[in-house]
Amino acid sequence: MLQSSQPIYPVAGIRTIETAAMPTAKPPLMERAGRASAEEAVRLMIDRPGALLIACGPGNNGGDGFVMARHFLQAGRQVVVAFSGDTAKLPGDAKKAWEAWRDAGGETLSDLPAAPPEGWALVVDALFGIGLQRPITGRYAEWIRALNALPGPRMSIDVPSGLCADTGRVLGVAFRATHTVTFIALKPGLLTLDGPDHCGELVVKRLDLDANAFLPAPGWEVRPALFADQFTPRRLNAHKGLFGDAVIIGGAPSMCGAPLLAGRAALRAGAGRVFVGLLDPRAPAVDLVQPELMIRSAEHALSEGQAIAIGPGLGRDTVAADLLRQALASDHALVLDADALNLIADDDTLAGAATRRHAPVVLTPHPAEAARLLKCSPDQVQQNRLDAVIELSRRFDAHAVLKGHGSLIAHPNGRWLINRSGNPGMSAAGMGDVLTGLLAGLLAQRWPIEAAIIGAVHLHGAAADLLLAKGIGPIGMSASELPDAVRILLNQWVAQHHRQ
Ligand SMILES: NC(=O)C1=CN([C@@H]2O[C@H](COP(=O)(O)OP(=O)(O)OC[C@H]3O[C@@H](n4cnc5c(N)ncnc54)[C@H](OP(=O)(O)O)[C@@H]3O)[C@@H](O)[C@H]2O)[C@@H](O)CC1
Numbered sequence: 314m315l316q317s318s319q320p321i322y323p324v325a326g327i328r329t330i331e332t333a334a335m336p337t338a339k340p341p342l343m344e345r346a347g348r349a350s351a352e353e354a355v356r357l358m359i360d361r362p363g364a365l366l367i368a369c370g371p372g373n374n375g376g377d378g379f380v381m382a383r384h385f386l387q388a389g390r391q392v393v394v395a396f397s398g399d400t401a402k403l404p405g406d407a408k409k410a411w412e413a414w415r416d417a418g419g420e421t422l423s424d425l426p427a428a429p430p431e432g433w434a435l436v437v438d439a440l441f442g443i444g445l446q447r448p449i450t451g452r453y454a455e456w457i458r459a460l461n462a463l464p465g466p467r468m469s470i471d472v473p474s475g476l477c478a479d480t481g482r483v484l485g486v487a488f489r490a491t492h493t494v495t496f497i498a499l500k501p502g503l504l505t506l507d508g509p510d511h512c513g514e515l516v517v518k519r520l521d522l523d524a525n526a527f528l529p530a531p532g533w534e535v536r537p538a539l540f541a542d543q544f545t546p547r548r549l550n551a552h553k554g555l556f557g558d559a560v561i562i563g564g565a566p567s568m569c570g571a572p573l574l575a576g577r578a579a580l581r582a583g584a585g586r587v588f589v590g591l592l593d594p595r596a597p598a599v600d601l602v603q604p605e606l607m608i609r610s611a612e613h614a615l616s617e618g619q620a621i622a623i624g625p626g627l628g629r630d631t632v633a634a635d636l637l638r639q640a641l642a643s644d645h646a647l648v649l650d651a652d653a654l655n656l657i658a659d660d661d662t663l664a665g666a667a668t669r670r671h672a673p674v675v676l677t678p679h680p681a682e683a684a685r686l687l688k689c690s691p692d693q694v695q696q697n698r699l700d701a702v703i704e705l706s707r708r709f710d711a712h713a714v715l716k717g718h719g720s721l722i723a724h725p726n727g728r729w730l731i732n733r734s735g736n737p738g739m740s741a742a743g744m745g746d747v748l749t750g751l752l753a754g755l756l757a758q759r760w761p762i763e764a765a766i767i768g769a770v771h772l773h774g775a776a777a778d779l780l781l782a783k784g785i786g787p788i789g790m791s792a793s794e795l796p797d798a799v800r801i802l803l804n805q806w807v808a809q810h811h812r813q
C-alpha cells in the first residue's frame with residue numbers, strides 16, 4: 314500500500330496547535346507525550362533488561378521526561394533521572410510532572426551518573442525540544458557529549474537536543490539519537506540538513522490531535538501516494554507518440570557526459586523519445602551506450618519536444634546564453650539546471666524572461682547555485698534551506714527544488730514539501746543531471762507539473778535507496794547506475810497501485 318503523506322509544521326505552527334488544543338486536552342498534552350515516549354521506549358528495550366537513564370532539561374521537554382520516568386517507575390522498571398536545573402524554575406506543566414515523579418517516589422540526580430557495568434537499557438534525551446533558543450554551551454553541552462559517547466540505543470524526546478527544529482542546524486552540539494519520537498507532527502529541521510543524521514529512526518506521535526483541523530499544514534512529506542494519480546498502466550495498443558518527447562540541451566566542449574546522463578534518465582522514466590541537443594560541434598553523433606538517444610545540434614533539438622531541460626554541461630558563453638533565451642521563449646515546460654541557473658543569476662534580462670514565462674519553470678539548484686540566484690552565500694542558504702527554497706520560488710515565480718539531503722520543493726502557490734528518500738551514495742558527480750532528466754521524462758509524458766517534480770525528486774532518491782539495499786553504495790555509487798533502478802521502481806509502483 315502506498316503510504317499517505319504526513320504534514321510538516323515549523324515550530325510556530327506547532328505552538329499554534331498546542332495553544333489551541335491545550336485548554337480542553339484531557340489528559341493534558343504533556344501526559345500524552347510522556348506516555349507515548351514510554352510506549353516507544355518499551356519497544357526499544359525489548360531484550361534489554363536493566364535501568365534506563367533519562368536526562369531532563371529546564372523546560373517542558375524535561376517535563377515529558379519526568380512523565381515518562383513516572384510511568385516506568387510505576388511499572389516497576391528501574392529508571393534513573395538526571396536534572397541539573399532548579400526545580401523551582403520549571404515551567405508550570407513540567408513542574409507538575411516533576412512533583413508527580415517525586416511523589417511517586419522518584420529520585421532526581423543533579424549530575425549524570427556513571428553507567429552501570431552492563432550499560433543502560435536505554436538513554437533518553439529530554440533536555441531540549443522545540444524551545445531551544447541559542448547554541449548549547451557549558452554543562453548541558455558536556456552532558457550531551459557524555460550521552461553521545463554511551464553505547465546502546467539513544468532516544469530523543471520530540472527533537473534531538475541541540476538541533477534547531479525549524480532548520481536542521483546544530484546549535485553548538487547536538488544529541489545523536491538512534492530513535493526520535495516527535496509530537497503532533499513532523500518539523501522541517503528533523504528532515505533536512507543535519508536533522509536526519511541526529512534523529513535516527515523517526516516516529517510521529519500525534520497525541521490524539523488532528524493537527525490539520527487546528528491549522529492547515531503548510532508543508533508535506535513527499536510520498537509516492539502524492540503522485541500515484543499518474544500511475545497509468547500502458548494500453549496494449551500503445552505507441553511511443555503517447556509518451557511524449559523530452560529535450561535535453563547542454564554539452565559544451567568537454568561537458569557532453571552531463572546531458573547524455575540526463576537523456577538516459579529521461580528514457581528510463583518512460584519518455585517516448587529523447588532528443589539531446591549538444592553544443593559541442595565535435596560531439597559524437599551517437600551515444601554508443603544508449604543509441605536510442607536522438608543526438609542533434611542544440612539549435613535543432615530546441616525545435617522538438619514537449620518538455621525541455623536546459624543546463625547540464627551548458628557552459629556560460631554567449632552561445633549558451635542565446636540558447637537559454639530561445640528555450641525561455643518557448644511554450645514548453647522548462648527545467649533549468651546547472652549553468653542555466655548560473656546564467657540567470659548573472660543576467661537580469663534572462664532572469665526577467667524566466668520570471669515572466671507563462672509555461673511552467675522548474676529551478677533545480679544545489680546550495681551553491683541557489684546562493685548565486687539569491688545573491689547570498691551557500692552557508693546562508695544552508696542555514697535555512699526551507700526559507701531559501703520558498704524565497705527562490707517567490708522571487709522567480711517558479712517551482713524550485715533545493716537539492717541536498719532532505720531535498721525541498723516549493724511551488725509558486727506557496728505549498729512546500731520535503732523529500733526523505735536518498736542516501737550519501739548520491740554525493741557523486743552527475744546525480745543532478747539524472748534528476749534533470751527524470752523531470753524532463755515525466756513532463757514529456759504530460760504529468761502535471763507538481764506531480765512531475767515531486768515524482769522525479771522522490772524517484773531519484775528512492776532509486777539510490779534501492780541500489781544501496783542491493784549493496785551498490787553508498788561508496789562508489791555512480792549516477793549512470795540510477796536510471797535502471799528508476800525504471801524498476803516506477804514499474805513496481807504502477808503495478809502495486811493497480812493491484813490495490
Ligand atoms: N507546550 C506544550 O503544550 C507541549 C510541549 N511539549 C514538550 O515541550 C517542549 C517544548 O517545551 P518548551 O517550550 O518549554 O521548550 P524546551 O525545548 O523544553 O526548552 C526551553 C527551556 O530551555 C531553555 N533553553 C533554551 N535554549 C537553551 C540553551 N541553548 N541552553 C540552555 N537553556 C536553554 C529555556 O530557557 P530560557 O531560554 O528561557 O533561558 C527554557 O527553560 C516540546 O519540545 C515537547 O517536548 C509536549 O509536552 C507536548 C505539549
Ligand SMILES: [K+]
Nearest residue numbers: 438441470472
Ligand atoms: K530532546
